[in-house]
Amino acid sequence: MFGIKYRYIFILLLAAYSFLNILFTEGDKLFGFVLNPFLFFGILLCIVFLIWEGNRVLSTFAMKWQFRKFHPLFVLFGLSLINVLFIAFLVTLGFEIFKGASINEILTFKLALGFAFRVNLFLHSINAIVFFVNQYKNAQLETERLKKQNAEARFEALRNQINPHFLFNSFNVLSSLVHKDADTSSRFIEQLSNVYRYLLYNQENKVVRLWEELTFIESYIFLLKMRFKENLNIVNTIDEKHKSKYIAPATMQLLIENAIKHNIVSRAEPLTIKLHSNNDYLIVENNVQLKPVKEPSTQLGLKNIRERYDYLCGKDALIVQSNGNFIVKVPLIEIE
Template sequence: MARQISGFNVKHVFIFIFSSLLYALCQMLLSNIVMQDDLWGKFAVQLTAHYVVVLTMCVADYNLLLFLNKHIPYSKNVSYRIMADMVGLTLISLALLWVFDWMIYKILHVPPTGLPPFATKFALGMLTNAPILLVFELIHYFRSEQKAIADSEKAKREVLLFQHETLKAQINPHFLFNSLNVLSSLIYLNPQNAKKFTKALSRSYRYVLSLNQQPSVTVAEEMEVLESYIFLMQMRFENAFTFTVHEDSGSESNKIVPLTMQLLLENVFKHNVATEEAPLAIQITIGKEYVSVENQVKPSSNADKSGIGLKYLKKQYQLFGKDIVVEHTGDQFIVKIPYIEP
């Protein structure tokens, strides 16, 4: 493994010094051919001068690359990026030419006699600088591709982990124990509801098991399956909560992460008190930009902290470049879920 000195990889520094020196030598040879100048008589001076120019161009081009990556990335507009590269290249060449002319004529007092005209020096500057910027762009491109591949693999692992944790949460012994207790009571008290309860429980588990190859589902699909979960909760809590849905027509086809709605409702029931005397009000709003879950804040003193919570959903949506919005207004708790696909 290459050693690190002040954050720089020694191997990379050596490669850069060697390649930039070799490039400066090639540019010096080209310049002497064009200018028909004496190469060997001023070899050390010319090589030093060309190397300083090459290093300065490298620094300028690298900073130009950082600036363009931030403000005009290729993913935004390829044509604009290429045009920006050309404009930046021209401005850097003009600026460096002005600086070096000022140093040569004003500081070192070298007479202009015998030196090439401005147009020739500018052409040589562009010819020298263009390959440097091109190399930086290629390096950035290949590194971006490698990072994209690595991020893709990481995302796949995160999705698999999420599905695994979600499955464990749904087959939580506590959740299953409560469901079976309700079912056991219904069998004697209301066989018809017991049959409905069994179907709803089966449907919820079947939905979880079907998500292995689905990174996203429509809001309509989520809400359809959520009906089974709400039915299970109604059988368990009876009249201890109210549930309303407000829909914006056309938004049901937008996509979200599977089980988002069920996990959010699980959080509501885990962390709040729900009684028939003071029902817990839960509201879902399917809007144009978000689908939101809003509930009254009635904190439970012994809230169950286990299982998947809001942090898992936040992490999952970050894989799609989206951020969940959480608002706590004192007596209301609101979670806004962005759509990952329109």
Template sequence: MNWILKKYSPLILALIVSPLFAIFFSGGHALKSPINFIIAILWSMAIWLTQWYGNSFVYHVVDNRISWLKQPMKKIVVLFFSVAAFSSFAIIVVNLTLTFIVFGGVPDNLATWAVYNGRIAIIIALSVSTIITTMLFFRSWREASVNEEKLKNELLEYQYKSLVNQVNPHFLFNGLNVLTSLVHDDPDLAVKFIQQLSKVYRYTLENRDRDLVSFEEEKKFIESYLFLLKIRFEDSLNVDLQIDENKKGMLIPMALQILVENAIKHNMISKQKPLKLKIETCDNVVCVSNNLQLPENKPHSTGFGLDNIKKRLRLISDKGLEIEQTATTFTAKLPILTIE
């Protein structure tokens, strides 16, 4: 039942509204005879349906070209005048066509007819344009608010998972194993391991609520994180870090960690087949690439990490995360943002 109402709602509304329009715009002429009333209703329905479907098309064209979030004022102006222009044109064309069909030709006094219908067209067009623009603006604003809230919840979920993954028993077990061996074999390295581990924890806790961090902050964080991974995986992980020391800009916090985790999670790592991870600055992006060593029984991927980065970027920038994959390599390009 609901899909029927949704599909035929324009026609249902036209049937309801057309009699009122017919009586109002005919100046009572529609009530003089049944045939006049029927013609007036059909006339009003023709105007109503062309306005509905025509302006829906106009809206979709404008909506695909101009974003509510990035250019709201431009979209309001373009949408308002586009709808007004189409509405005026459509009303005049419909009226002229139906006048020719019903009365067998154009009006005797075409100039007077044009002025009268032009006034009606302008009144209806401006009314329709105002209503449609207002409704669509508030609908888009509401959708944007819902999407922003949803993204915040997803970000909180990721932050929670990030902290849990770092303090879960498995993570602590691996860390304690590494420390146990280092304390006996290399006490100085054990101290460095603890220092870098504390930096990772501190960074995660201090920056979990920030939208952006400086390039320098994220660079220091990923260096600490890679240090822990190198100690853990030893020769099974080869890291090539080529980051411009003087690079300026902003990054999504912990985005590089997500990309590194993604590479480790989805590839085999062993001394026989080491994972080769390369992080480098290229123009205004940070490229994180690795050789593909997918396991035979590839685990199901939720895509949570990469989707999280994409959505966070979409909220604050028109630049996105670029993914390039070949038969042998996987590369993610994270944009370096500038604050104007």
């Protein structure tokens, strides 16, 4: 607090307040004798100035040394008392030089010390409030920073862990194609490389345009369709005007993978996944036909996506289950 930019204005205001307060309560005999009002104000201003500037110098020392056994505020206040004694001594010495034997040195010293101590205590009370408010704000900022880092790290791990079964199944499909259809095999390899190229290139990006994600999803859907054929239907009706907005990379892939992981995909019960949008959200919707035997799940996928979007844009991903459909609405992010 003592090193603030406009401290001289505050010093002047505090001196003026002290001057008016003393005149109202004690008259002009603060030091035991009458003084010219202008001289009186000048002395008060000098005392306040010396206390403030002394504390400014001492605070640099107290914070620099960071005494381990004592809080820096206690150290600063203790050092300031020495400064207060010195200022009271200077005031008394000054009066003794200019007024000679007409003053009571002990009484003048006590009165000067009392005034200087009150001003010093007031300033340190304000300084303590400012210090702890700043500490609280810094703690809040640090907490938010750590929470954000944690959410980013968890989402990064989630995004990078393409389901091992997906890769295993892709190679199985490829091995069955190699001897049957060379052209389709070649295209399959191309689409598989597109998927991993996208994930590799965007692993450091927090957001990508929706049209980039959709280009990646087309390759991903091609691989899924080669495996599930007509048992999986993915319908994309995302509005063209929303494709310039942003989402977190691999969001759609994670949601599609989540739907396939938890639901039956068969000729008797085909799974339909719909991709559409409105002004605020990208919507991924599927019919619910849960597998009788659930695959092992950490239950963190959707939670991490929600936390990620909360930090990216302050909006939560919405999860709704109604009329036999499971719906996830992911905020579309606009960047100026």
